[in-house]
Amino acid sequence: MKRWNLLAVIFCLTVFVIASTAGMNHHGGGGTGGSTGGNPSATEAPTGFTTPTLADNPGSLSVSNGLAEAAGDTFAEDQATFEEAEGVDKGLGPLYNARSCADCHQSPVTGGISQVSEFRVGHVDHSGHFVSPSITINDGQNTVPNRSLVNDRAVCPEAQERAPHSEFVRTFRMSLNVLGDGFVEAIDDATLQAIAAAQPKLSGGKISGEFISVPLLEAPGQTRGGRFGWKNQQASLLSFAADAYLNEQGITTRLLSTDTTTVCKDPNIPDPEDHPDAIGMADIDHFAAFMRGTNAPPVDSFLMATPDAQAGQQIFNSIGCATCHVPSITTAPVGTVINGGTFVVPDVLGDKIIHPYSDFLLHDVGTGDGIVQNGPSDTAAKLRTAPLWGLRTHDRLMHDGLSGTREQAISRHGGEASDARRNFQGLSSTQRAQLLTFLDSL
Ligand code: HEC
Numbered sequence: 001m002k003r004w005n006l007l008a009v010i011f012c013l014t015v016f017v018i019a020s021t022a023g024m025n026h027h028g029g030g031g032t033g034g035s036t037g038g039n040p041s042a043t044e045a046p047t048g049f050t051t052p053t054l055a056d057n058p059g060s061l062s063v064s065n066g067l068a069e070a071a072g073d074t075f076a077e078d079q080a081t082f083e084e085a086e087g088v089d090k091g092l093g094p095l096y097n098a099r100s101c102a103d104c105h106q107s108p109v110t111g112g113i114s115q116v117s118e119f120r121v122g123h124v125d126h127s128g129h130f131v132s133p134s135i136t137i138n139d140g141q142n143t144v145p146n147r148s149l150v151n152d153r154a155v156c157p158e159a160q161e162r163a164p165h166s167e168f169v170r171t172f173r174m175s176l177n178v179l180g181d182g183f184v185e186a187i188d189d190a191t192l193q194a195i196a197a198a199q200p201k202l203s204g205g206k207i208s209g210e211f212i213s214v215p216l217l218e219a220p221g222q223t224r225g226g227r228f229g230w231k232n233q234q235a236s237l238l239s240f241a242a243d244a245y246l247n248e249q250g251i252t253t254r255l256l257s258t259d260t261t262t263v264c265k266d267p268n269i270p271d272p273e274d275h276p277d278a279i280g281m282a283d284i285d286h287f288a289a290f291m292r293g294t295n296a297p298p299v300d301s302f303l304m305a306t307p308d309a310q311a312g313q314q315i316f317n318s319i320g321c322a323t324c325h326v327p328s329i330t331t332a333p334v335g336t337v338i339n340g341g342t343f344v345v346p347d348v349l350g351d352k353i354i355h356p357y358s359d360f361l362l363h364d365v366g367t368g369d370g371i372v373q374n375g376p377s378d379t380a381a382k383l384r385t386a387p388l389w390g391l392r393t394h395d396r397l398m399h400d401g402l403s404g405t406r407e408q409a410i411s412r413h414g415g416e417a418s419d420a421r422r423n424f425q426g427l428s429s430t431q432r433a434q435l436l437t438f439l440d441s442l
């Protein structure tokens, strides 16, 4: 009886949540004055796993979301560049994690997710602030300064990084899906700020997503709302592409032109190692074009149409999961200038309704890994709400990949998500099964 009362209260609250979220998405507002993508004629973003990975001729069977290509470029070429395995002749390393973007962003198609994890470490200073380590390599003769990432591979044994024991903050980070990220890039900052502003009211003051502004590599001196990476450490796909090319593959670019070490670096390959091709595009430009051209991850439409999944979706909304895992967001209007004036939202990405099941904000749900990247010190305890679109395409869950089942991932939610976890634990076994069926359809 008691539980029923609780559910009734939650249900009423949720109707309010949904009503206000809908208002926010479709009619603008949110009190920040900026556009929240309020075009009433916004349409659903295209979805589909349409970038199959092929051993030969990558991209030849792929279909993009229709993004206009630069003169001389094709989507197949963009995907081929994303899949291309680099060698030392192209500047790979000296420190690196893998040889191509697709090594870690591949399942079930190029740009999807993977089981590959990375290693980050650091320590805390006397005033409690996270400090990135300086790691000595080459028998103590050289140092890789101020970097929390520890690369798992090197082109020679002298360059190999090993975490010093003094770096007691240690975590793994799972790879992320990049499919549909062009739509995420096209979300207006004001939309994310409006979602953050609404959360305390929706949760009795318990949930309050943090919006952080981070530097844009392609627009020096300018910042934008972070939305990419587990810590929202980047705001644009071009910035992330340059960050990834250097830190995952050791390849320097016009945006990040210094290698992490010169130990075993080939002196005949000067920085930046990524050069414009015959049509004037460097690899990072092709990576950004590929990611912007992908469709959003599709739901399993068969499972989603079942009564169980539908009931599960209602439960997901009513027990408070949707306060952070926001079901629908509308992108900025076509023509909006973003990324510090360097990118104009094109017609295929603007005024689109997406279903990312994320607010792209940072929260303390009790799993904070202690690492700070591009955000203020308090973000050490926080992580971005994991987007649940494409959830069914991977098994190891949470930032560290240490939750092997969906139930385990949910039961690790504490902090701001404590009420949602408690509500989940209070569900009947039928309701739980329905919720999990819904998650399996994403
Ligand atoms: C060794 C594996 C690995 C390689 C290689 C790799 N990535 Fe990633 N990628 C990751 C991991 C892990 C994350 C999450 C990083 C974090 O937030 O700590 C990530 C996150 C991203 C994101 C953010 C996605 C989102 O929605 O938040 C983008 C974009 C991205 N990678 C692009 C690239 C590009 C482009 C390349 C090739 C230059 C690349 N990655 C190469 C592992 C990899």
Ligand code: HEC
Pocket: 207, 319, 320, 321, 322, 323, 324, 325, 363, 365, 367, 368, 383, 384, 385, 386, 387, 388, 391, 396, 397, 398, 399, 400, 406, 409, 410, 413, 416, 417, 420, 421, 424, 439
């Ligand atoms: C306060 C915000 C918040 C609420 C409420 C919340 N989550 Fe989360 N969720 C997060 C964050 C943040 C993460 C990432 C945590 C991490 O990786 O350590 C996450 C991760 C997840 C993951 C793992 C996804 C992956 O790809 O690894 C699942 C599944 C999930 N949440 C489901 C739920 C469900 C179901 C509910 C409701 C019972 C819920 N969440 C409520 C913020 C929230």
